[in-house]
Amino acid sequence: MNLESPEIYDPLLVIMLAAMxxxxxRGLGALLSGRLDPDGSVVEWITCITYALMAGLVVRMLILPIGALTATPDWVRLVAAGVGLLIFFVFRKNVGLGVAAGSATLALLTW
Structure with a gap:
């Protein structure tokens, strides 16, 4: 089996690998959670990586959208990102609220 064979892309195999x-x-997180200092450098590093991944995905969706997002005008995506960023800072850097506000704005502007 090589990367070009169709068997490697079997949906069940892909789902099993993603679940694993x-x-x-998650298991490693549960095992190590009691040993990590919430204010320590490891947690700070993980937080930085998380923010970087989120920022990279957002920029990717804004500049080079794929799928249904390509049908939305650039200004709609930029306004939704701006609203999400504004809410993020207004609510003391709450990522969840920022993402929810940006997503809701995108949904409302494309309705």
Whole structure:
């Protein structure tokens, strides 16, 4: 079996591999959570990586959208990102509220 064979892209195999990756990382997190200092450098590093991944995905969706997002005008995506960023800062850097506000704005402007 090589990367060009169709068997490697079997949906069940892909789902199983994704589930394994998810559960292994969750298990490691559960095992190490009591030993990590919430204000320590490891947690700070993980937080930085998380923010970087989120920022990279947002920029990717704004500049080079794929799928249904390509049908939305650039200004709609930029306004939604701006609203999400504004809410993020207004509510003391709450990522969840920022993402929810940006997503809701995008949904409302494309309705």
């Amino acid at each position: 990756a998810s559960y292994v990382s």
